[in-house]
Amino acid sequence: MPSVVVVLGVAVLAPFLNTVTEAARTGGEAVAVAVTDPNAEPLTPREQAVHVLNRLAFGAMPDQVTALAEAGWEAWVREQLAPQSIDDREVMARIEVLAPSLAMSMGEIFDVYQPDYAGDYPTRDEERREAKLRQKAQIELRKAVIARAVFSRCQFQEVIVEFWRNHFSVDHNKEEVAYLANHYEENVIRKHAFGRFSDMLMASAKHPAMLLYLDNAVSQKPLSDAEEEEVARYVGRRRLPESILKKLRRQSGLNENYARELMELHTLGVLHENRKGGYSQRDVEELARVLTGWTAGFWNDEEEYGFIFRDDWHDRLPKVVLGRRMSGRRGIAEGEAVIKRLGTDRRTAQFISYKLCRYLVNDDPPDDLVKRVAGVFRTSRGHLPTVYEAIIFSPAFMDRANYLAKFKTPFEFTISALRATGATIKLYAHLYASLTDMGQPVYAQEDPTGYFDQAEAWLDPGVLLHRWHFALQLAEGRVDGVRLDPQFIDALNELPPEQMKQRMVANLLPAGIDPRTDAVLDKAMETIGVYRLQMLGLLIGTPAFQQQ
Amino acid sequence: MSTTRRQFIKQSGATIFGASTLGAVDPETLLAQEMPKLEGRDRPTLVAIYLRGGADSLNTIVPYADPLYYRHRPNIAVRRDGNPREQVIPLNKQFGLHPNMASLMPLFKQGLVAPIINVGSPHPTRSHFDAQDFMERAAPGVRQITEGWLNRFLTMTRSNDDSNFRALSLQATLPRSLRGQHPVLAFPSLQIEHTIDTFEELYGCEEDQRLQKRGAIVESSAEAMRRKVTDAGASTIKLIHELRQIIAQTRSNANYPTSGFGQQMSDLAKLIKARRGLEVAALDYGGWDLHAFQGGSLGTMALKLGDISSTLTAFAEDLGPDLNRVLVMVMSEFGRTTLENGSEGTDHGHGGFMLLLGGQVNGSKIYGKWTGLELESLNDGRDMPVHTDFRQVFAEALSDLYGFDPFAQQFFPGYNHRAQPLGILHPHA
Secondary structure: OOOOOOOEOOOOOOOOOOHHHHHHHHOOOOOOOOOOOOOOOOOOHHHHHHHHHHHOOOOOOOOHHHHHHHHOHHHHHHHHOOHHHOOOHHHHHHHHHHOHHHHOOHHHHHHHHOOOOOOOOOOHHHHHHHHHHHHHHHHHHHHHHHHHHHHOOOHHHHHHHHHHHHHOOOOOOOOOHHHHHHHHHHHHHHHHOOOEHHHHHHHHHOOHHHHHHOOHHHOOOOOOHHHHHHHHOOOOOOOOOHHHHHHHHOOOOOOOHHHHHHHHHHOOOHHHEOOOOOEOHHHHHHHHHHOOOEEEEEOOOOOOEEEEEOHHHOOOOOEEEOOEEEOOOOOHHHHHHHHHHHHHOHHHHHHHHHHHHHHHOOOOOOHHHHHHHHHHHHHOOOEHHHHHHHHHOOOOOOOHHHOOOOEOOHHHHHHHHHHHOOOEEOOOHHHHHHHHHOOOOOOOOOOOOOOOOOHHHHOOHHHHHHHHHHHHHHHOOOOOOEEOOHHHHHHHHHOOHHHHHHHHHHHHOOOOOOHHHHHHHHHHHHHHOOOHHHHHHHHHHOHHHHEO | OOOOOHHHHOOOOOOOOOOOOOOOOOHHHOOOOOOOOOOHHHOOEEEEEEEOOOOOOOOOEEOOOOHHHHHHOOOOOOOOOOOHHHOOEEOOOOOEEOHHHHHHHHHHHOOOEEEEEEEEOOOOOOOHHHHHHHHHOOOOOOOOOOOOHHHHHHHHOOOOOOOOOOEEEOOOOOOHHHOOOOOOEEOOOOOOHHHHHHHHHHHOOHHHHHHHHHOOOOOOHHHHHHHHHHHHHHHHHHHHHHHHHHHHHOOOOOOOOOOHHHHHHHHHHHHHHOOOOOOEEEEEEOOOOOOOOOOOOOOHHHHHHHHHHHHHHHHHHHHHHHHHHEEEEEEEOOOEEOOOOOOOOOOEOOOEEEEEEEOOEOOOOOEOOOOOOOHHHOEOOOEOOOOEEHHHHHHHHHHHHHOOOHHHHOOOOOOOOOOOOOOOEOOOO
């Protein structure tokens, strides 16, 4: 009889809000709600270390919490905010071997991973080779992302790069993005994660990966040259005739996809759509016209590949975006100006700050924190390390109300499991397949929203099932190419049961263990005997390990 | 209603294709249709089987009477002579079934099976990703739509007496057609009895329920999150047990092939017979992208067709009278090139086939428009044309099976085309 497993694909968690009021209601008669707020007590030094490693790293490595608690977390954080000062050569060497394409220019990547056909059309062999090399490029990127997250000593860098990777998300399953994403990761995301937001924004706007993914690369002005001439006669008048307006709004050739996401997802945020002081559908269309001609291709005989501004595709008529008029005759400078404006807009500061606070602090971050951080964003002109600092060193960050209050995404769960067990990785395919099963394949989110980081998006029973499965596989050595730290395992095996349990818990759940899990572990120890590693699996699959 | 899921946000999305606001269909803002609500045990079940990779229509519903078929496919055409077991099985004077699908012939003659030819999407894409997306969302070319058509249907017809098992995917990941806000169960193929047993105690929630009844718990954020996680896990385990029980208590009345597909359909039949309100099921069957050595009467594709045929026949037999309220729809993102290529395979095409099986099917005939195999009548001079929009088939299935009118509610963004109905089903009794 085949075993049958059920998994819910969508969260059904609506009832679990407002625990205090809920509990008070179910009490029946009027029950005095406890006077002391359990979230009021400050975190102990050990708890602070746990929190820092949960949020600003992908979880602790064995014994790391104790070390950090003793040394003090502030110094560690300050170091992490300046990753260029950290010696990460080991990981860099590893990446060089795993993912050589990451060091290449886009032209080079195409040269190596998409070699030319002998004739005009590919032979069957050439087609097969192309598919293989395309996949190779994708695999290299996945490996690099996973390896860095697990092994890099610049942990906060990896944590924050993961944020930006989702914020400026591209899907590397789409056409040529398969090759371009490798360059994108290095030169848009990683390069600017500790720089200025507006620089990252402009870099993403001009990167072929983004232009192709969101179709701006094929966006052309809606009017033909002749029509443009005709319309141009009316430009400068106060009121345009209806027929001319109709012509201007004709959208064939024009693609709005990127213009919309640029405002909705990358800068102003969707809450401002169609609201007073926000952006409208009209703004989207106008911005799309501004960005016509922003495309990508091979530049020159050297076969260098990159951003190209095509004047012949560019709409040269006047436009109005977010209330500001543009003459239409400034070519690429017009788009650059709008993007600069968007990057420094108040609403952008608010939106980015909100997202960062949600990522680092709480799914529902306190308003006053977001407001303050937005202020820092503005005064620092989008200097990201300053913004990160403002969040991390705020009183809210270390508030118990935010401690273990977030749910790990599949990526965070997998990486933290590998770190907590001191795992070594020789092969990545199985890991990647597990991530896919859990719903978070690297660089493959089809929607430009990127992966969400709130519990609501991930807390499905289905996700848990795959996590349990992975937890047992990892603990029992059944993840291909992944081995737990043998010293860690040997040490565990040599200890008497009670101490083994304590050692495991100290490393996997440094925040401590709840009575239920404790009881289950005790019971497991009675029955498990030689299968001690299964306990490790239990811990990785326990509710507490899903929290951060 | 979650504001974090993208599809709920996309209210005003104008699309790439012109001024008319195709817009994203936000099912929750549309009124749930007044449908004749049957009791759970009598609700019809739609089983959507997706052949991933672009399944070749010409070697399945074979135009054996046209000599061009044999000219276009000198190496991989399905034979009409030679070994009787390798010969095409005539459905009528024009078309025949691949010999490995012999078991479906009796069902075809009884009117329970109907093929559709030259069916597909109006969108020209030959990319697997795009074509599958467009078909599974039933919105060709509209990228803003992100929920699947089956999920959309479930959301729009939601009611308070829906069962927990309303929709089901027979594999680990949900196919795109079932993704969206409506909860859907998934059966992964992994063996996880061991896993469930290991975590059952850890996630059991009786203790917490007792605490809740006693009264005011004031929890820290950490405790609250832990409880959310525990409860989610407890739900999984509970549902698994329920499903296990259903499967264990129901008998199979037919012999299925021992393939994965056979096993999945065997389980599905049990769930349908158990009458627990299952309305939509979906599963994928991959490996149809046969660019090389596709085979004709024999070979790779022939084996798959045999598996499908034997399994569907067993399924029909197993269901018995329950087949009257079940519709199986087999589909693929596109068909393949009419001429074979240089590696005795075929490449991505355009028009393809669909296959229907069920008690409500007006079978014993072949649907769709045939315009021959001359190069001039092919799409781009290379593929079978699309003369029937797949949405027409979806529309008639939803309408005749469930009494749901998709056109009344903009169910298909940008497609309000009430074409001459194909008449593939007779309406629900």
